[in-house]
Amino acid sequence: MSLHASEALIFEIGEEGRANAYVETAKPLDTFLPKALLRDDLPLPDNTELDVVRHFTRLSQRTFGIDLGFYPLGSCTMKYNPRVNDQMANLPGFRDLHPYAPDEMAQGALQVMYELERSLASLFGMAAFSLNPSAGAHAELAALLIAKKYFKDNGQAVRDKVIVPDTAHGTNPASAAMCGFKVISIPSDARGRVDVELLKKAVGPDTAVCMMTNPNTLGLFEDHVHEITAAVHAAGGLMYYDGANGNAIMGNVRPGDMGFDLMHLNTHKTFTIPHGGGGAGHGPVGVAAHLVDYLPTPVVRAVPKDGADPKLAPSDRLTFTLDFDRPKSIGPMRSFWSNFAHAVRALAYIYANGAEGLTKVSQLAVLNANYIRVGIRDVLETPYDEICRHEFVASAQELKKLTGVRALDIAKALLDKGYMAPTMYFPLIVPECLMIEPTETESKETLDVFIAALRDIIATAKSDPQKIMDAPVNTVVGRVDETRAARQPDLRWRPAATN
Amino acid sequence: MYTPHTERDIAQMLEKIGVGSLDDLLQVPDAVKLRADLDVVPALPEYQLARRLSRIAAKNTAVDAISFLGAGAYRHYAPPAIGALAMRGEFLTAYTPYQAEVSQGYLQAIYEWQTYICLLTGMDIANASVYDGATALAEGAIMALNANGRKKVLVSRAVDPNYRAVLKTYCDGLDVAIDEVPVAADGSTDQDALRSALAGGDYAAVAVQTPNFFGVIDALSPESAEAAKASGTVPIAVVSEALSLAALATPASWGAQIVVGEAQSFGVAQAYGGPYVGFIASTNEHMRRIPGRLVGKSVDNRDQIAYVLTLQAREQHIRRERATSNICTNQAHCALIATIYLALMGKTGLRDVAGLNLERSRELATAVSSVEGCDLRFDGPFFNEFVVNVHQPAETVLAKLRERNILGGVALGRAYPEYADSILMNATELTTTSDIAALAAALKEVVNVAARV
Numbered sequence A: 001m002s003l004h005a006s007e008a009l010i011f012e013i014g015e016e017g018r019a020n021a022y023v024e025t026a027k028p029l030d031t032f033l034p035k036a037l038l039r040d041d042l043p044l045p046d047n048t049e050l051d052v053v054r055h056f057t058r059l060s061q062r063t064f065g066i067d068l069g070f071y072p073l074g075s076c077t078m079k080y081n082p083r084v085n086d087q088m089a090n091l092p093g094f095r096d097l098h099p100y101a102p103d104e105m106a107q108g109a110l111q112v113m114y115e116l117e118r119s120l121a122s123l124f125g126m127a128a129f130s131l132n133p134s135a136g137a138h139a140e141l142a143a144l145l146i147a148k149k150y151f152k153d154n155g156q157a158v159r160d161k162v163i164v165p166d167t168a169h170g171t172n173p174a175s176a177a178m179c180g181f182k183v184i185s186i187p188s189d190a191r192g193r194v195d196v197e198l199l200k201k202a203v204g205p206d207t208a209v210c211m212m213t214n215p216n217t218l219g220l221f222e223d224h225v226h227e228i229t230a231a232v233h234a235a236g237g238l239m240y241y242d243g244a245n246g247n248a249i250m251g252n253v254r255p256g257d258m259g260f261d262l263m264h265l266n267t268h269k270t271f272t273i274p275h276g277g278g279g280a281g282h283g284p285v286g287v288a289a290h291l292v293d294y295l296p297t298p299v300v301r302a303v304p305k306d307g308a309d310p311k312l313a314p315s316d317r318l319t320f321t322l323d324f325d326r327p328k329s330i331g332p333m334r335s336f337w338s339n340f341a342h343a344v345r346a347l348a349y350i351y352a353n354g355a356e357g358l359t360k361v362s363q364l365a366v367l368n369a370n371y372i373r374v375g376i377r378d379v380l381e382t383p384y385d386e387i388c389r390h391e392f393v394a395s396a397q398e399l400k401k402l403t404g405v406r407a408l409d410i411a412k413a414l415l416d417k418g419y420m421a422p423t424m425y426f427p428l429i430v431p432e433c434l435m436i437e438p439t440e441t442e443s444k445e446t447l448d449v450f451i452a453a454l455r456d457i458i459a460t461a462k463s464d465p466q467k468i469m470d471a472p473v474n475t476v477v478g479r480v481d482e483t484r485a486a487r488q489p490d491l492r493w494r495p496a497a498t499n
Numbered sequence B: 001m002y003t004p005h006t007e008r009d010i011a012q013m014l015e016k017i018g019v020g021s022l023d024d025l026l027q028v029p030d031a032v033k034l035r036a037d038l039d040v041v042p043a044l045p046e047y048q049l050a051r052r053l054s055r056i057a058a059k060n061t062a063v064d065a066i067s068f069l070g071a072g073a074y075r076h077y078a079p080p081a082i083g084a085l086a087m088r089g090e091f092l093t094a095y096t097p098y099q100a101e102v103s104q105g106y107l108q109a110i111y112e113w114q115t116y117i118c119l120l121t122g123m124d125i126a127n128a129s130v131y132d133g134a135t136a137l138a139e140g141a142i143m144a145l146n147a148n149g150r151k152k153v154l155v156s157r158a159v160d161p162n163y164r165a166v167l168k169t170y171c172d173g174l175d176v177a178i179d180e181v182p183v184a185a186d187g188s189t190d191q192d193a194l195r196s197a198l199a200g201g202d203y204a205a206v207a208v209q210t211p212n213f214f215g216v217i218d219a220l221s222p223e224s225a226e227a228a229k230a231s232g233t234v235p236i237a238v239v240s241e242a243l244s245l246a247a248l249a250t251p252a253s254w255g256a257q258i259v260v261g262e263a264q265s266f267g268v269a270q271a272y273g274g275p276y277v278g279f280i281a282s283t284n285e286h287m288r289r290i291p292g293r294l295v296g297k298s299v300d301n302r303d304q305i306a307y308v309l310t311l312q313a314r315e316q317h318i319r320r321e322r323a324t325s326n327i328c329t330n331q332a333h334c335a336l337i338a339t340i341y342l343a344l345m346g347k348t349g350l351r352d353v354a355g356l357n358l359e360r361s362r363e364l365a366t367a368v369s370s371v372e373g374c375d376l377r378f379d380g381p382f383f384n385e386f387v388v389n390v391h392q393p394a395e396t397v398l399a400k401l402r403e404r405n406i407l408g409g410v411a412l413g414r415a416y417p418e419y420a421d422s423i424l425m426n427a428t429e430l431t432t433t434s435d436i437a438a439l440a441a442a443l444k445e446v447v448n449v450a451a452r453v
Helices: A049-061 A083-089 A107-124 A136-153 A171-177 A196-202 A225-234 A289-294 A340-376 A397-403 A407-416 A444-463 A465-469 A482-487 B007-017 B046-057 B080-086 B104-121 B133-148 B161-174 B191-198 B222-230 B242-246 B284-289 B316-322 B332-369 B394-403 B433-446
Strands: A128-130 A161-165 A182-186 A207-212 A238-243 A262-265 A285-287 A299-304 A318-323 A392-395 A433-436 B152-156 B177-181 B205-209 B234-239 B258-262 B278-282 B295-299 B305-309 B385-389 B422-426
Touching: A049 B080, A049 B104, A049 B332, A083 A340, A083 B046, A107 A128, A107 A262, A107 A285, A107 A299, A107 A318, A107 A340, A107 B046, A136 A171, A136 A207, A136 A238, A136 A262, A136 A285, A136 A289, A136 B161, A161 A171, A171 A182, A171 A207, A171 B316, A182 A196, A196 A225, A207 A225, A225 A238, A285 A289, A340 A392, A340 A433, A340 A444, A340 B007, A340 B046, A397 A444, A407 A433, A407 A444, A407 A465, A444 A465, A444 B007, A482 B295, B080 B332, B104 B242, B104 B278, B104 B295, B104 B305, B104 B332, B133 B152, B133 B161, B133 B205, B133 B234, B133 B258, B133 B278, B133 B284, B152 B161, B152 B191, B161 B177, B177 B191, B191 B205, B191 B222, B222 B234, B234 B242, B242 B332, B278 B284, B332 B385, B332 B422, B332 B433, B394 B422, B394 B433
Parallel strands: A161 A182, A161 A207, A207 A238, A238 A262, B152 B177, B152 B205, B205 B234, B234 B258
Antiparallel strands: A128 A285, A262 A285, A299 A318, A392 A433, B258 B278, B295 B305, B385 B422
């Protein structure tokens, strides 16, 4: 079968009764329950294992991942996902552990959570982390709920404003809205940083939280961050650090030292947990000392083990419990304690690097981003032309005026050359924006070839713009009719009889 | 470090950039410089890392015990083909499929997932997943709040206490109040109390779980469904044991407009609680209020079938503070695992697994209730778990079972102080006759009939 032919839906193949012998044949269901409680039919296809294996293998071949090629997706930190992490998460002692396993029979799992929490707290300068939230946006929500409860407990429920820069990730204002906060957007200045004077004017007795990411989404370090945290603190507000860009700072500068009270991490970005096509993620939420009591439940508690061998590693001399008795806590963010398998992966990555290695990781991520930046800045505008951190933005605005070729077209032409497209049209303040983040795991050769590919696309855009506007042509499908998808939503297959 | 840079690479790259050293690239104001030494776990070569984590994993002795733990996380058979397919690098290392042209495979798999959830629940549409069953309930409640603008939700007390706790966390943020419906004597939701609560007409939604936390098959009665309709309340069905959908009448059949739940049972590892995979399905009228990602079928510019993320105007990256939810990353890879599981099992396999769960749990119930001092607390029909009353502190009985390497179930006392004498027990297709015999024999030894209160 050619890769270009479409793949039938799983519902369109198979034959009833073509079953795999995974379990015994069961007695009819009405042996156990009255028919009135049972469903009449179950309209699912029966397929052999071979047909299922072929189907999903073909689907995998129609999917682009880091394992296939360079993935310069800004803000997403698509670095190599080491295989040892998956093997560790899949150890039977971790994989088959039930969440209600009693603490004394789950000491290893609790130790993993403890070691990860303590390592993250030190790396980012916070008093404590909770591994409860499931992803970055979930952790943002947890942090804002902490802020809301903190102000309520302190008789300051009037604080109902959340300040976000106009370069913020979309999840920041969306999370604020889920806590009933009103969002105030602060414009950036000519240098691409938060306009400190405007921010100072916006801060007041109604300020609850100011949410920032540093470096910001333009890839620039907010070098007045200490003035911002001072101003917000002086007004009685809290500072929140969006850790989506943690790969730029890890080991080199810490949100705690910058004055942040709350933060989250996307360990599926910074700590090599695979993105898996859009999750599961893992979003530890960190707090300064005055907010520890508000963390989601449960938290891992450690006490010294009686008579432990002093030669053992420090965490091996502890006994762990899950503590649910936290009267000030915002409560749980999800059903069970954590996306635990991901905590194992993140911890494995920290073991592979140590403090020195992690510090080098962010330095090399910054090196790689700057190397691409200087490699393309003579052919594509870089509106903030200075040393960037782990990512930078370029703009196709001039190219569009000249040729009609847009950022979208450049992105699609990169797909034809075997690359994932950069993040496009974000942040919103840069027209025809392309946001490029190479990560530290890519070699100089990979970056050189990518720079050449991007330069070649720009050259073609000038000589034969239609060719770029027609891209991609080497992919299994061309540009998809998104308008039709939205206007005539077809969100599922239906059995023929009920069509 | 998984970094390829040689010293020579670094020198050449710095020269091209025009700076002297890596430190020059990372200059920050003195005011924010590092104020402490970093204290993280030590660096280890890969073989030692694997050795250390394997030793830590071995401390989780619960995996070697005979277990009757369920209560929202279930032990089911997962064919090895799932791992072989899901762990393919193309799936594992892909980002969210924003670039449809190079993501057709994943997009199609999500479209298949959405279809499976619709077929299982009887709903019209389903999203690409949310974090877990508990957050699915919270997001489903928000859909209802947005549908009718009310500020209160009604929840059965037989809904998983973790789900209700998460719903409360979310509702605290939105300043939404939650009221609870009591449990009837048979372990199902008290329908009379439910109807009288609905009479006021001020609830956005009413949520009922089936099988409920006690394992009892639950629903809105026809009269209650009518009352919900009359009061403009959105009925939400909660399903934490997704396998039950293969056997039981669909939530659509008793009037649910939104079905939320947890699909961990479909091949996803227990993994001490996550990652799992929440689902949200609904009738068409709620399509524009559903949170998170949706995959739609369309065509490309070559007239081929093509899948694409759609109706994105609901989402945070477009709508920001006016989005239907803040969710961005979901649980795509767990949804893929569940989709592969459902494809491998098929109708025949899934019905067999459901039938075996019904059979083994009844064997377990018979064996346990034959032990003097143990009886079933509720007589409502159950799927694969049920509540056993041991007539003395359940924690004490469970501790004694643990000494015999048996995890007898989940004590109800923490969430339901009135049931501190009761244990929630689960059996699946993996529970053996000898497991059941071992538990019954141990209970005979540890249940103190004299202590009966």
